[in-house]
Amino acid sequence: MSQTGQRLEHVQLNVKDMGKALDFYQNVMGLVEIARENNVVYLGCGYDENFDLAIMEGGTGIQHFAMRMDTEEELEHYYHKLSTNGVKTEWHNGTEPGQEKGLRFHLPSGIAMELALVKDNRYLNPSRPAYRSNGLRPLNIDHINIMCNNVKRDTKFLQNILDYKISDIVEPEEGFWAFSFTRAKDYHHDIAFVVTKDEANTLHHIAWSMANFEHIKVACDILAQSGYKLEFGPGRHPIGPNLYAYFQEPGGNRFELIAEQSVLPAAAPTKIWTSMKDTLEEWSDVTPPASFLKGS
Numbered sequence: 077m078s079q080t081g082q083r084l085e086h087v088q089l090n091v092k093d094m095g096k097a098l099d100f101y102q103n104v105m106g107l108v109e110i111a112r113e114n115n116v117v118y119l120g121c122g123y124d125e126n127f128d129l130a131i132m133e134g135g136t137g138i139q140h141f142a143m144r145m146d147t148e149e150e151l152e153h154y155y156h157k158l159s160t161n162g163v164k165t166e167w168h169n170g171t172e173p174g175q176e177k178g179l180r181f182h183l184p185s186g187i188a189m190e191l192a193l194v195k196d197n198r199y200l201n202p203s204r205p206a207y208r209s210n211g212l213r214p215l216n217i218d219h220i221n222i223m224c225n226n227v228k229r230d231t232k233f234l235q236n237i238l239d240y241k242i243s244d245i246v247e248p249e250e251g252f253w254a255f256s257f258t259r260a261k262d263y264h265h266d267i268a269f270v271v272t273k274d275e276a277n278t279l280h281h282i283a284w285s286m287a288n289f290e291h292i293k294v295a296c297d298i299l300a301q302s303g304y305k306l307e308f309g310p311g312r313h314p315i316g317p318n319l320y321a322y323f324q325e326p327g328g329n330r331f332e333l334i335a336e337q338s339v340l341p342a343a344a345p346t347k348i349w350t351s352m353k354d355t356l357e358e359w360s361d362v363t364p365p366a367s368f369l370k371g372s
Contacts, residue, residue: 082216082217082218082219082263082266082285082337083143083144083259083260083261083263083266084141084142084143084144084217084218084219084220084266084267085126085128085142085143085144085192085194085217086126086127086128086129086130086141086142086172086192086217087128087129087130087138087140087141087142087217087220087282088116088129088130088131088132088138088139088140088141089129089130089131089132089136089137089138089139089279089282089327089329090131090132090133090134090135090136090137090138090139090327091131091132091133091134091136091326091327091328091329092133092135092136092326092327092328093133093326093327094117094131094132094133096326096327097131097325097326097327098117098131099326100302100304100325100326100327101119101129101131101325102119102211103210103211103302104211104212104298104299104302104304105211105212105213105214105284105325106121106122106210106211106212106213106214107119107120107121107122107128107129107211108120108121108122110125110126110127110173110174111127111173113173115132115133116130116131116132117130117131117132118130118172118173119131120206121213121214121215121216121217121284122206122213123206123215123216124196124206125174125195125196125206126174126194126195126196127172127173127174128216128217129217129282130172131327135328136279136327136328136329136372137276137277137278137279137329137371137372138187138188138220138222138278138279139188140180140187140188140189140190141187141188141189141190141220142175142178142189142190142191142192143189143190143191143192143260143266143267144192144193144194145191145192145193147193148177148193151177151179151191151193154179154191154237154238155179157237157238158179158181158237161236161237163181163182163237164181164182165179165180165181166179166180166181167179167180168180168190174194174195174196175192175193175194175195176193176194176195177192177193178190178191178192178193179191179192183222183224183230183233183234184226184229184230184233185222185224185225185226185229185230187222187224187230187278211298212284212294212295212298212299212333214284214285214286214295214333215284215285215286215287216284216285217282217283217284217285218282218283218284218285218332218334218337219263219265219266219267219268219282219283219334219337220266220267220268220279220281220282220283221268221269221270221279221280221281221282221283221332222267222268222269222270222278222279222280223269223270223271223272223274223277223278223279223280223371224269224270224271224272224278225271225272225273225275226271227253227254227255227256227269227270227271228251228252228253228256230269231245231253231256231258231269234258234267235258238260239260240258240259240260240266240267241258241259241260241340241342241344241346242256242257242258242346243257243258243259243264243265243315243340243344243346243347244256244257244265244315244346244347244348244349244355245257245346245347245348245349246349246350246351246352246355247348247349247350248350248351248352253269253271254270254271254352255268255269255270255271255349255352255355256268256269257315259340262339262340262341262342263337263339264315264316264318264337264338264339264340265316265337268280270371272371274371277370277371277372278371278372279329279330279371279372280330280371281322281329281330281331281332282329282330282331282332283331283332283333283334284331284332284333284334285334285335285337286319286333286334286335287335288335288336289310289319289335289336291335292310292319292321292333292335293310295321295333296310296321296333299323304323304324304325305323306321306322306323307322307323307324307330307364307365307367307368308320308321308322308364308365308368309321309322310333311357311358311359311360311362312336312357312358312359313355313356313357313358314354314355314356314357314358315347315349315355316336316337316338317336317338317358318334318335318336318337318338319334319335319336320332320333320334321333322368324367328372329372330371330372
């Protein structure tokens with residue numbers, strides 16, 4: 077039986093300054109350096125030996141992101157389904173630390189996605205981490221929010237070819253999808269899409285799982301003590317309906333701290349929202365800053 081829970085395995089990002097980014101990731105966030113290969117640094121939350129974030133210097137945005145597969149049979153199934161639908165694929169077996177097999181292809185928007193099998197499939201146990209660290213110490217990488225110029229097209233690709241479920245859609249005008257939330261298993265969203273007119277922007281944010289609101293509060297204190305201010309939050313999104321806090325990391329990309337994400341049965345119907353504003357904040361009428369509409 078396939079595992080449940082979040083499916084995002086890792087993301088590779090470009091960062092503007094490798095030194096500043098590494099100092100932040102290791103000393104503020106508490107990520108652990110797992111490997112360095114070909115000018116790429118691989119970092120993990122530390123609860124297993126898999127990397128969660130890979131960074132390379134040069135701009136901002138997504139190089140590729142990977143979703144975890146449970147079995148080789150599942151990976152082969154989607155290889156054949158992608159090929160049958162005319163999607164060009166490339167195998168990346170063992171080309172990244174801890175990865176046994178990887179199948180890479182591109183979404184219709186051009187963003188590189190991968191399906192991956194990893195060596196370390198242990199049950200995450202915060203009391204017995206694979207590596208010890210300090211700082212914010214997120215539990216795991218949680219989900220990715222991608223910017224693209226056609227949300228409906230990329231969402232339907234995931235639904236029709238990779239069997240993703242659509243949890244929520246923001247449709248301010250009939251036929252125009254401004255936002256979508258998709259799930260591979262039962263976790264409310266693993267991959268979200270938000271529309272952009274600037275094709276140079278590929279990432280709105282990467283989210284990191286936190287234990288609870290107390291964990292987010294302590295993390296916000298650590299960020300403030302380290303000279304980093306929140307961009308938006310903390311609060312609760314009506315969609316999810318998860319707790320959140322957003323900030324910009326020094327590499328030029330946006331991160332979200334998240335807790336209390338919901339799970340949905342496979343048969344749960346897609347919820348349609350007609351106003352983006354209605355999806356942002358449950359507790360108040362606060363408006364996010366203009367910077368929040370921009371990606372990297």
